[in-house]
Structure formats: C-alpha cells, structure tokens
Amino acid sequence: MNYLDKHVINKQEKTMKEGNTEEDIESLIDGMAYIPGHFHLDLNLNHEPSGPGELRRRDTQLKVDSLGAELEAEVGYLQYGVRNLLGLLAFHLDQLEQAEETFMSICKEDPGNLNAWANLGYVYDRLQRELDAGECVEKLSQLMGLEAGQAGQAESRLSAARCLAEQAYAHPYDIELDREEDRRERLTASLTLYNRALDYGGELAIKLAADDVFILNQLAKVFYLLGKHEMSTGICNMALNVLPDPELNWQAYCTRAKINVMAYVRDLERAKQGQGGLPDRHSLTEAKADLEKVLSVRPCLRTHLEMGQVYYYMGVDALQESLLVDEGALNRALVSLSQALQCDPGDSLPDLHLLRGRCLLLKGEEQNAADCFKRALDLERPGSRDTMALRCLLEALLGLFTQSGSDPGPSLTQLEVWVRRAQERYPEDAVQAELRSLCRAHTGEVTELSRALISRGRLELVRRLLKTVQPNQPARKRPLAKSMSI
Structure with missing residues (x-):
C-alpha cells in the first residue's frame, strides 16, 4: 500500500461508521x-x-x-x-x-x-x-x-x-x-x-513553446528517443535559433551531435550489408563542431565519450573499420577516452572500454586492447545479448595466438578462461553464435588454434569450436553497431 493511501485511510477510519469501513475505504481509493x-x-x-x-x-x-x-x-x-x-x-x-x-x-x-x-x-x-x-x-x-x-x-x-x-x-x-x-x-x-x-490544465497549461528553449530541448529529446531524428534535428535548430550560446544551450548541440553520429553508424551498417553507399563523413564533421562547442563550456563524461567516438570513425576506413586511415584522429580519440575515464563513473561504462580497446587494436596493441575488452565484458549486465565486447575480445585473443610463435600457452589460457567467463555473462546461444562467427571469419587461424589445443590435450574449447561448424546450425543475426552515447 502506498504510504499516502495509508495515512489518508487512517484519517478516514476515525470518521467512518464501523459497518461501512471497508466499503468506504475502497470508494476512497477508487475515487483518487x-x-x-x-x-x-x-x-x-x-x-x-x-x-x-x-x-x-x-x-x-x-x-x-x-x-x-x-x-x-x-x-x-x-x-x-x-x-x-x-x-x-x-x-x-x-x-x-x-x-x-x-x-x-x-x-x-x-x-x-x-x-x-x-x-x-x-x-x-x-x-x-x-x-x-x-x-x-x-x-x-x-x-x-x-x-x-x-x-x-x-x-x-x-x-x-x-x-x-x-x-x-x-x-x-x-x-x-x-x-x-x-x-x-x-x-x-x-x-x-x-x-x-x-x-x-486546459487553457491554463497550454503555452506555445516556440521560444521556450527548455521545452524545445525536451521535445527534441523525446523525438530522438522515438527515432524521429529529422524532426528532432529540426527542433534543435529551432532552439539554437532562439539561443545559440553553447554555455546556455549546450543541450541542443549535444542532441544534434548525437543524431549525426547515429546517422553515420546507421549508414555504415547498411553499407556493410550492401544496402547503401558509403556513409556521409560530413555527419562526423558536423558532430565534431557541435561537440567542440560543448567541450569549450562543459567538459563532461558524456561529451568526452561522444567526441572519442567521432574521432574513432574519422580515423578508420568508411567501410572497413579494421583499416586505419588517420592515425592522428585515432590518437585524439584515445585522448578523449582517457579524459572520459577520469570522470566519475567513466571506468564503470562498458562502452567506453570497448571503444578504447577498438582504438588500441587498430594501433597493433593487441594485449592492451584485449584487457579493455575483458573489462567491458565484465561490466555487461548478466544475461545481456549485446556481445560486442566478446566478439572483439575473441578476435584480439586470436590475434595474440597467431603472434605467439613457439610459446602459445599464455594466449591459449586466456582464450579458455574468457570463453568460460563469457558463458557466465551471456546466454549460451549468444556465446555459440560469436564462436561460430569467429570460425567463419578466421578459418585458417582457428584451425591452427585447434591443433595447438589438441596437441596439449586441452579439448574443452576445441569441442565448442567443432560444435559451431556442425551443419544445420541456424545463424544468429548480429546486432547492428550502436552509438557509444550515454
């Protein structure tokens, strides 16, 4: 029972007739x-x-x-x-x-x-x-x-x-x-x-919001959450026409930047699936300009993280994220992410560690990248179906194995340990789907990995890998990449 109900009922009971108490209490609650x-x-x-x-x-x-x-x-x-x-x-x-x-x-x-x-x-x-x-x-x-x-x-x-x-x-x-x-x-x-x-409220409450920046920003946020991005951008532009000062109206710049980044990520995923042309990198330029305005007056965790994401996409190929095209942009992404980590509670955000790991992986720092992906995996909510951290971690650890030469023991151990950890964090079918995708994308490397495991009598992971390549296994659709915004 709500505390308010309890106190109101206690008060009403003092004045109610004994025979009608229960009926009157129900009427009181229904009448609110x-x-x-x-x-x-x-x-x-x-x-x-x-x-x-x-x-x-x-x-x-x-x-x-x-x-x-x-x-x-x-x-x-x-x-x-x-x-x-x-x-x-x-x-x-x-x-x-x-x-x-x-x-x-x-x-x-x-x-x-x-x-x-x-x-x-x-x-x-x-x-x-x-x-x-x-x-x-x-x-x-x-x-x-x-x-x-x-x-x-x-x-x-x-x-x-x-x-x-x-x-x-x-x-x-x-x-x-x-x-x-x-x-x-x-x-x-x-x-x-x-x-x-x-x-x-009727006529007492209805006011035109055309010149009320706070209401405009709330409307823009609602339309953004509903996926109506063009309408949200238009409302942001209205708010900025009324009040362009970033110190007083940083919310509109943030929302507009977030929409531009999301538009780029969406178009990137469509291009990867052959459903459209290359994403428009002008969206990143516009997002960067908006975020710079915000950072000049309100540096915070969210803005540093979003700027890190913008620089990340500026630094990689517009279609193949595994190709580095601008190391300077990638370094600036790492700087932004380091600044985000210094903000509380930045260290507890899996998306932040995931993006940092992807930057480090592009720079050839596989072990540092793997450590970031491990941290991101540990921070995922139990039962989550967002397996991006596991996907990146498997690829990083497989890369460490191929570089290990005559001493693959440590990399094999890491793989075994973290596949077991993933089973504790994600649903079983989600883990199997990521292992299956790893086998299909890196068949040669996984074959060598299996041989190394078999030669050492470490068969648990081998059995899991073999299970993924059995026929008639339905492929699980991978989730689209997401904006790292919080």
Whole structure:
C-alpha cells in the first residue's frame, strides 16, 4: 500500500461508521483520480534490481549527473520537476538526508507542489517520523481540495496538471531500460501522463513553446528517443535559433551531435550489408563542431565519450573499420577516452572500454586492447545479448595466438578462461553464435588454434569450436553497431 493511501485511510477510519469501513475505504481509493509523488510510479527505480546492485548504482548516478546539468539550464517552474526526480534518485542511492533536503527545499520555494509534499512524506514515513509524515498528508489534502470539496476548481486542477507533468518527465529517466521495447514503454507512459496533465490544465497549461528553449530541448529529446531524428534535428535548430550560446544551450548541440553520429553508424551498417553507399563523413564533421562547442563550456563524461567516438570513425576506413586511415584522429580519440575515464563513473561504462580497446587494436596493441575488452565484458549486465565486447575480445585473443610463435600457452589460457567467463555473462546461444562467427571469419587461424589445443590435450574449447561448424546450425543475426552515447 502506498504510504499516502495509508495515512489518508487512517484519517478516514476515525470518521467512518464501523459497518461501512471497508466499503468506504475502497470508494476512497477508487475515487483518487491521481496520486501525487514519485515513489508509487511504475519505474524500475521503485522495484527490486534486475541485476547486480553496483550496476544499478552506476546507472542511477549517471542519471543524477545528467539531471544536474539539466537543472542548471532551467530556473522556472520546470526546475521543480527536475529537482523532485533528483530527490527520488538520491533516496534510491541511500542518501535519505539529501532526499529530505531536496523535497523540503521545493516545499519552501513552491508551497503548492503536490509531488514534493508527497515525496517528503514518503521519506518521513521511511524514517518512521509518523507525525511529520501525517503533516505532509494534511497539507496535500488541503492543496488537492479534498477536504473542502474543491478538487474541481481551477487552482486545484492546475496543481494536478503540474503534478502529472512532473511525473511524466520522470519516466524517460528511469534506469535498466536496456531493451528498445522498455524505452518505448516508458515514453508511452510519459506521453499518457502529459496528455492527462493537459486535460487537467486546459487553457491554463497550454503555452506555445516556440521560444521556450527548455521545452524545445525536451521535445527534441523525446523525438530522438522515438527515432524521429529529422524532426528532432529540426527542433534543435529551432532552439539554437532562439539561443545559440553553447554555455546556455549546450543541450541542443549535444542532441544534434548525437543524431549525426547515429546517422553515420546507421549508414555504415547498411553499407556493410550492401544496402547503401558509403556513409556521409560530413555527419562526423558536423558532430565534431557541435561537440567542440560543448567541450569549450562543459567538459563532461558524456561529451568526452561522444567526441572519442567521432574521432574513432574519422580515423578508420568508411567501410572497413579494421583499416586505419588517420592515425592522428585515432590518437585524439584515445585522448578523449582517457579524459572520459577520469570522470566519475567513466571506468564503470562498458562502452567506453570497448571503444578504447577498438582504438588500441587498430594501433597493433593487441594485449592492451584485449584487457579493455575483458573489462567491458565484465561490466555487461548478466544475461545481456549485446556481445560486442566478446566478439572483439575473441578476435584480439586470436590475434595474440597467431603472434605467439613457439610459446602459445599464455594466449591459449586466456582464450579458455574468457570463453568460460563469457558463458557466465551471456546466454549460451549468444556465446555459440560469436564462436561460430569467429570460425567463419578466421578459418585458417582457428584451425591452427585447434591443433595447438589438441596437441596439449586441452579439448574443452576445441569441442565448442567443432560444435559451431556442425551443419544445420541456424545463424544468429548480429546486432547492428550502436552509438557509444550515454
């Protein structure tokens, strides 16, 4: 039961007739058209972790960092939506004092904020401060017009609209949204709440957003997440026409750069599959220009990582990523990634280590590259089907074996150990699919590897490799390359 329900029900029970208590309680709950606060929302944040706790803390901290940057750009009423969400994240990082301080500060600055009062009451309830929690419920009842029967009045409806809009804002910032369908589900929930907010607010809440940079940037982000990249770019351009200063409007530059990088990666994958021509490298040039503007005023983990990705693609062949065409660009990619690693929590991002390893592999540093891929594999969420780290690691370790000469022992051991580690991290069919792809792409090297293993009586890996080349094994479609953006 939601804490708010509990306190309201306790209050109502004092005035209910004994014979009708159960029926009246059900009517009370059914009669609440909306519930203020963030802790009852159907977010992964509010449920038990689906994976290791340290991964959840990493993802939550990344959301805190991102929202902290968003907050600096907003000083109007929309800031309270950001701050309520920051309080929720602080609570789930076990920073209860920070959460209490955040919600209390909103209540002081914006006394009519329903979510802040509900959230503060939840924190008090968790701290077993029943009197303080009860006072928050009393305040909510007054603000919602429940006691005086004023819930339908204009002021109460506008408060409800703001409450629902703030809850809608929170959904896309949920954690553990690894699957595309999960992200779309959150966006759908967010849009539903925004529509409900408009129903409550009516003409009181509808404003033209053509000159509101914050709203334009939020719209651009939503359309980006929905895959409507052209529309998102157009809205970014509108926001930059209103406010071109990167120090005040860095979000628009970031979103536009991210779209350009994603467009390049998408076209690259299509070209590899014979479905289109070479990707337009002008997209990389435009992304680099936007990211340079952001880095001049706000160097951060996300921007360093995205710049590293841009330089990586500038440094490799436009069709065959295994061919180095600009070593200077690749070196600049490594510099950007090193700067990203110095930002907290950069070292815990698998995409960062994966991209760094790919750069090192191109420079002929197979062992250093392999160490990066190992780190990336270890950081993947258990059960993940994104096997890019395993794919790169297998190719790097196979390269080390071919260079090992008369002493292949260490490279053989690494291969055996990390195939077993991969079985603990990924589904079995995903591991088999990557081994099968390795055999098909490097038949000669894998044959020599098998001979070396057999000559030493190390047959476990050989059996796995032989199993992959048996006939009638369906090929698993590899996922397309992804943008390394966070």
